[in-house]
Amino acid sequence: MTAGDPLDEIRDELSNAPVVAASDGFEDALWKRLRNESPRQVSPRRYFQIAGIAAVVIVMVAAWATWRPGESPTGPLEASGIQGLAMKLSVAVLEKNGSAPALAMIQDHRSGQTTVCGIGDTVAEFTVVNIESDPPVVFLRREGEAASEACAVLTDDEISACSRGILAAASAGRVSKECLRWLSYQASRGREVAKLALRELMDRGGETAALSRAALYGEHGAPCADLIKMTLDRNRPDREQIILAIYQHGGAEGAAFVAERMRDESEPLRARLLDRIVERKDISQLPLLMSISQSAQNDAWNARLQNAMRALTGGRYAKKTSLPPGGGAGPGPKGKETDASSE
Amino acid sequence: MRNGQTNQGSDDAFVALVQAEKSRLLNLAFRMVGDFHAAEDAVQTAFVEYHRRQDSVESAERWLTGAVLNICRNLLKRRKRDAAAMGHADMRAETADPARPAEWKEEEREVMAFLWSLSKEQRQVVLLRLYEHYTYSEIARELDLPEGTVKTYARQICDRWQHRSKKTS
Numbered sequence: 472m473t474a475g476d477p478l479d480e481i482r483d484e485l486s487n488a489p490v491v492a493a494s495d496g497f498e499d500a501l502w503k504r505l506r507n508e509s510p511r512q513v514s515p516r517r518y519f520q521i522a523g524i525a526a527v528v529i530v531m532v533a534a535w536a537t538w539r540p541g542e543s544p545t546g547p548l549e550a551s552g553i554q555g556l557a558m559k560l561s562v563a564v565l566e567k568n569g570s571a572p573a574l575a576m577i578q579d580h581r582s583g584q585t586t587v588c589g590i591g592d593t594v595a596e597f598t599v600v601n602i603e604s605d606p607p608v609v610f611l612r613r614e615g616e617a618a619s620e621a622c623a624v625l626t627d628d629e630i631s632a633c634s635r636g637i638l639a640a641a642s643a644g645r646v647s648k649e650c651l652r653w654l655s656y657q658a659s660r661g662r663e664v665a666k667l668a669l670r671e672l673m674d675r676g677g678e679t680a681a682l683s684r685a686a687l688y689g690e691h692g693a694p695c696a697d698l699i700k701m702t703l704d705r706n707r708p709d710r711e712q713i714i715l716a717i718y719q720h721g722g723a724e725g726a727a728f729v730a731e732r733m734r735d736e737s738e739p740l741r742a743r744l745l746d747r748i749v750e751r752k753d754i755s756q757l758p759l760l761m762s763i764s765q766s767a768q769n770d771a772w773n774a775r776l777q778n779a780m781r782a783l784t785g786g787r788y789a790k791k792t793s794l795p796p797g798g799g800a801g802p803g804p805k806g807k808e809t810d811a812s813s814e
Numbered sequence: 815m816r817n818g819q820t821n822q823g824s825d826d827a828f829v830a831l832v833q834a835e836k837s838r839l840l841n842l843a844f845r846m847v848g849d850f851h852a853a854e855d856a857v858q859t860a861f862v863e864y865h866r867r868q869d870s871v872e873s874a875e876r877w878l879t880g881a882v883l884n885i886c887r888n889l890l891k892r893r894k895r896d897a898a899a900m901g902h903a904d905m906r907a908e909t910a911d912p913a914r915p916a917e918w919k920e921e922e923r924e925v926m927a928f929l930w931s932l933s934k935e936q937r938q939v940v941l942l943r944l945y946e947h948y949t950y951s952e953i954a955r956e957l958d959l960p961e962g963t964v965k966t967y968a969r970q971i972c973d974r975w976q977h978r979s980k981k982t983s
Contacts, residue, residue: 476943476968477965477968477969477971477972478940478943478968478971478972480976481971481972481975481976482944484925485925485928485940485944487921487922487925488841488845488925488926488929488945489918489919489925489926490837490841491840491841491844492837492840493836493840494854497836497840497858498832498833498836500854500858501832501858501861504862505861505862505865
C-alpha cells in the first residue's frame, strides 16, 4: 500500500466490481489459435507487402542520404555535406516588396526552430546568402565553429552556389563579414569560383575594410598582416604586386603600411604607388603626401608629389609645400591645405 | 528426445499458466473494454503472443498484464477511430456503456458504470492499482507516464467517485 494513497478512500466501494468467468470454449479457442498461428507463417501476399514497404523505405532513405541542394527546385535545403551534422533546413522566401529586402524563413527540422531573416543575416547555425536563387542558398556552421570550417566539406557545386549567392547579396548591398570570411577561406583553399567572386567584389569598389581584408586573405591565402610580412623579403618577385594589393585592398592597415613604403621604397615603386593613389582619387592620402613632400630630398620626386596633390585636389593645390622644419605657420600653403582638405 | 521433453515441459507450464491467469486477465480486459467477447479475444491474443516469446519473458504475470492492457488500448483506439470515421459527434466509443447483464447487483452496476465513465488513462490507473495491486511507480512505468501524473489521476478518480456518490445519495 502506498502512503497517502487517494484510492484507499474508495478501495472498499470499488471492490464491488462484477467478476466475469471465461466461457467454456475459451481454452479450446486458445489452443486452436495456437495451432493455427504457431509457428508464425507469413502468407505470400503479406510477404510481398512487407518486401514492398521495405523497398520503399530503402529508396526513401537512400534518396534522403544522397540528396544535395540544387537538385530539387522546391525541396528543402539540406547540408548533407557537413560531417556528422544531420541537419535539414527548409528555406522559404516570405516577401519582397520593390526594393525592400526580401525575407527568408528558415526552419531547422532537427530542432523545429523557425527563424526569419534577411540576406546576409547570420542566425544560430546558418547565414542566409541568397534567397533569390532557386533553391535559396544558405550556408551553415556548427555552434562554436567558424563557418569556414563547417563549409570546408561542401561539394564544389555547393561552394559555387554559395559564392554566386554572396555576389548577389553584395549587389543588394547586404553582405555579412561572415560571408566574406567564408569566401576568402574558400579562395585560399584554391576554389576558383570563390577567387572569381572575390575579384569581382574587389572591382566593385566601395568595399568596407572587412571586405578588403577578406579579399586579401582569399587572394593570397594569408591575412593582411601576413602579406605585409611577405614584403619584408625584398627578393620576392611578387613583392611589388603585393604592396600594391595591400594599398588597394588593405583598408586602414594597408594605407598605413603604404605610407611607410612611400618613404623607403625604390623610386619606381614609389611612383607606381603614387599613380595608384591618383588613379583612385584617394584624397584621404593627401596629408600623407604632404608629409612626405616636406621631407623629400629629391626634386624629381617632390615634383611628382606636387603633381599628384594637384591632381587629387582638382588643381587647387598649386604651391610648393616644402616647408622648413618647424615652419608651417605661414598663411599660404596652410590656407590652401585647409581648403583642399575641406572639400 | 530431449527437445521433445523440454517442449512437453514448457507446454505443461503454459497450460498451467493459462488456467491460473485467464480469469484475472479476462476481468482486467473486460473492465477495460466493457465487452466480454472482445475481452476474451484480447486475453487469447496475449496468450498466443506470450507462447511465441515465452523464452524471453522474465515475469509471465506482469508481461501478460501489460500485453492485455496494450491490446485493449489498441482496441479502444480503433473503436474511437471507427466512430469518428462514421461521423459520430461524441467520440466516446472508448467509454461506451458495456452490456449490463441482468444478474448484476446494483452495486456492481454502479461500479462498472463508474469505471466506464472514466477516461482510458484513469481507468487503467484504477484497474492496476485496485485490482492488480501495482504500486504507483509500477503503474507509471507500465503506462509510461510520470508518477506525479498517475497520482493526479488517482486523486481525480477519487473526487469523481465521491461526487458521484453524493449525487446518487
